[in-house]
Amino acid sequence: MKIGVCGTGRMGTAIARRLIAVGHEVGVWNRNPAKTQPLTEAGATSFASPAELVDGCETTIVMLLNDAASESVYRGPNGILKAQLAGKLIIDMSTVRPDTMQTIGAAAAQQGAAFVESPVAGSTGPAKEGKLFAMVGGETADVARAMPILEQLCRRIEPMGALGSGSTMKLAVNLPLLVYWQALGESLTICKPLNLPADRLIDILSDTAGTPTAMKGRGAIIAKVLNGQPPGETAFGLSAARKDLATAVQFAASLHAELPVAASALACFEEAEAAGLAEADATAISTRWPQRRPAP
Template identity: 80%
Template sequence: MKIGICGTGRMGSSIAQRLMSVGHEVGVWNRSSAKTKPLTDAGAKLFASPAELVDGCEAVIVMLLNDAAIEAVYRGPNGILKSKLTGKFVIDMSTVGPETMRSVGAAVAQQGAAFVECPVGGSTGPAKEGKLFGLVGGEGRDVERAMPVLQQLCRRIEHVGGLGAGATIKLAVNLPLLVYWQALGEALTICRPLNLPADRLIDILSDTAGTPTAMKGRGATIARVLGGRPLGETAFSLGAAKKDLATAVQFANSIHAQLPVAASALACFEEAEAAGLGDADATTVSTRWPQRPPR
């Protein structure tokens, strides 16, 4: 199948690699074309605009950073909605607000295409291995049509409702993990007077009921950073994490709910981003906090 990838950041590129590895013909578009080069070098076809990408492919997967990017890529002068959408299908894997997914999904459907939202749990490693967790929203017939592609990308797929439902669940999935990274930084701060070796401290904290599964993959890296070594490759950026927390808080406000803990964590992520750490891994918020100068 000819599948277009609209947005080749870390996750979009990893999804493209996965699809190429299982035999699909992949087209790519990204606002910064330099980010498409590793994919085009590997055989992907570069398109000049989102509209041309849709016109040149049978299906398109969208993976963009935020609501503003979604609006620009769908509704811009050469955006997805300017293409010949009839008969195509669009899978949007971006993590954005539920209303944004409902809005662009309705606009795509009005032009005769199928639309499914499928924000995913998992970072670049699982994406390359086809082991993401797909949180799907959309009409049953559209989900059924998208399922063969989603099954090649995801280890588990949950159809949780109509458009906007996938976005809602994804915000709920990310929220406690991102709060945990800040809470871990605070836990490390109160342990600082003990002067325990970083790897031992992380090992102790990891072997407790309050530790999320993500620590299995990130704990050793966090310990290395605490010991003065570089963090290494970014799996999920601090800036993207901040955006997800902000989106969750904004959505909660729209339904007259309060998220006081998430709002406090958001302020800490915003401070870390302002300090120049937006492109670092989200776990940097954990290692930065105990080293932060007292105020």
């Protein structure tokens, strides 16, 4: 099948590589064309605009950073909504506000597209291995049409209901993990007087009821950074994590709900981003905190 990937940041690139690996003909577009070069070298075809990408592919997977990027890529000149959408399948994997997914999905459906939201849990490693966790929203027939592709990308697929439901679930999934990374940094801070080796400290903290599954993959890397070693490849960028927390807090406000713990963690992520860690892995929030000097 000819599948387009609209947005080739870290996750979009990993998804495109997975699609190439399982035998699809892949087209790509990114606002910065240089970010598509590694994929074209791997066999993908680059397109000049989102509209041309959709026109040239049977299905298009969209993976964009935030709501503003989604609005621009869908509604801008030569955007997705300018394509010949009748009969096309759009699978949007971006993490955005549920109302954004509802409005862009409705606009695409009005032009004859089958539109499915499928934000995913998992970082670049699981994406390359086809082991993401999809939270899907959309019409039953559209979800069924998307399922064969999702099954090649995901270890688990959960249909949540109408458009917006998948995005709601994704925000709920990310929120406690991101709060945990900040809480871990605070835990490491109060452990400083113990002077334990980083490997032992992380091992102890990992073997407790409060530790998320993500520590199985990231704990050793966090210990390396605490030992002064380089962190290696970013799996989930701190800037993207900050955006996800901000989106959750904003969405809660639209429901007249408060997320005080998430809002506090968000302020810490904003501080870390301002300190130059935007492109670092989200777990940098944990290793930064013990070294941080409190504001006077």
